[in-house]
Amino acid sequence: MPNNAALAVGLGLGAVLLTLPSGDFHLEDWGFAKRLVLCVAAGVTVLVLVRLHRLLFQPLELLRTPEDVGYIAEDGRTKARAANEARRRRKVGELPPVYPNGWYRVLDSHMLGRGEVRSAYILGQQLVVFRGHDGKAHVLDAYCPHLGANLAVGGRVLGNCIECPFHxxxxxxxxGKCEKIPYSDKVPEFAQVRRWPSCEVNQQVLIWFHCDGLEPQWSVPEQPEVANGQWVYRGRTEHFINCHIQEIPENGADIAHLGHLHTPGLPSGVDLRYTNSKTWEFVRHDWKVEWDPEPEPNSHCSQMRVNHSLTLFGCRLPLLDLRVVARQVGPGVVFLRFDHSFLGRGLMMHCVTPVEPLLQCVTHTMFYQRNIPAVVPKFILKGESIQFERDVMIWNNKMYISKPLLVKEDAAVRRHRRWFSQFYSQNSPQLEYRRDTLDF
Known part of the structure; x- marks a missing residue:
């Protein structure tokens, strides 16, 4: 990588310079020494320029693993061990169905080139995602019904078909129908794999899930600024969260938690044991939030309106006021539109995709005005990630309470649960687990 190469050059030449024997160093050696110093300086300069280029121009890619965030590793345990123990010991509570009906992100469009094949594990299913030579993305069940080979592992794209690597x-x-069997003159009419309804919009590939196999009942709206190129891609974050999917969007209606969990400034970090440290007490966030469902014909949508301000030493900084409208479309897609007085406007797509019943993949994808320096939306994305990871620490360790003890100020939480229940059907899959196990 450029960073490592530049650093290696600088350190390597510096080490050579230090190993020169001082007693044998003569005047004629000064030319060589000067060249070494120049090489070291050049290496350091390259490193600085590469980092500066990444900061100013390249998108921010912050991808967390399932055990990276939200667990406390103590007594010499690794993060992975702490995560496994927390998952095994946690009480999950009386859960709603684990897979609501709706649209879910599979991957970003730029991750799937023409003729490329990708593997995806979503909703407890192994899927194959590929882009035909006509440029259209397709999503099918991964396993060939012939003898069970995984189409995503070694399969190749031929025209607009996926070829099984086995036969x-x-x-x-x-x-999803079988078009050709190379060693057979006839293809059985019933030879096919399941095709998942999919769409490609806002530079993302999404699939539709409905427990009864119904076709899509609404569409994911295209964001015009993204479609026409006014707003460009500035990065994404990815987190894996161990909780029920409903608990993540429910945060939008849980207005009270913002004043407690998200008031400390970003320098306070994400570890909830230390976010209220007095060291950073002079930096505080203030939130004013409203949440409401939308009426028909958009009853599958809701809106959270946020006014955010920042205070330093008790003084509000009006120039840093930020207005956000978060529009949720179904259970798995949220559009957060930013509007700032002088830092411009942008969009963050917040997508929640169930991997397994109690494992969610959450991505935040940032698009921002082309004429605004990339460092601005990257800073917003990083700030969102810090605030989000505080929630992750809660979600990874909490229990779902189906009948919570609420006060009148929590009324929006109850309304959100009623609104979200529309995405469940009678046949929506429930979590099956044993209450008493001996799992060593």
Missing amino acids: GWQYRGSD
Whole structure:
């Protein structure tokens, strides 16, 4: 990588300079020494320029692993061990169905080139995602019905079909039907794999899930500024969270938690044991929030309106006031629109995708005005990540309470649960687990 190469050059030449024997150093050696110093300076300069280029121009990619955030590793335990113990010991509570009906992000469009194949594990299913040579993305069940090979592992794209790596059976992306068996004259009519309804919008590939197999009942709205190139991609974050999917969007209606969990400034970090440290007491965030569902025909949508301000030493800084409208579309997609007086406007797509019943993949993808320096939206994205990781520490360790003890100020939480219940059907899958196990 450029950073490591530049650093290696600088340190390596510096080490050579230090190892020169001082007693044998003569005047004629000064030319060589000067060249060494120049090489070291050049290496350091390259390193600084590379980092500056990344800061100013390249997107921010912050991808966390499942055990990276939200667990406390004490007594010599690794983060992975602490995460496994927390998951095993936690009480989950009386859960709603684990997979609501709706649209879910699979991957970003730029991650799937023409003719490329990707593997995806979503909603407890192994899927194959590929882009045909006509440029259209398709999502199918991954396992070939012939003898069970995984189409995503070694499969290749031929035209707009995916070819099985085991025997060469070819399945159309448009409907999943087998189009060709290379060693057979006839293809059985029932030879096909499941095709998942999908769409590609806002530079993302999404799939539709409905427990009863119904076709999409609403669409994901295209954001015009992203479609016409006014707002450009500035990065994304990715987190894996061990909780029920409903608990994540419910935060939007839980107005009271903002004043407690998210008031400490960003320098306070994400470890909730230390966020209220007196060291950073002079930096505080203030939140004014409203949440409401939308009426028909958009009853599958809701809105959270946020006015955020920052105070230093008790003085509000009006120039840093930020207005955000977060519009949720179904259970898994949220559009957060930023509007700042002098730092411009942008959009963050917050997507929650169930991996397994109690494991969610959450991404934040940032698009921002092209004429605003990239460092601005990257700072906002990083700040959002810090605040979000405080929530992750709660979610990873909490229990879902189906009948919570609420006060009148928590009324929006109850309304949100009523609104979210529309995404469950009678046949929505429930979590099946044993209450008493001996799992060593």
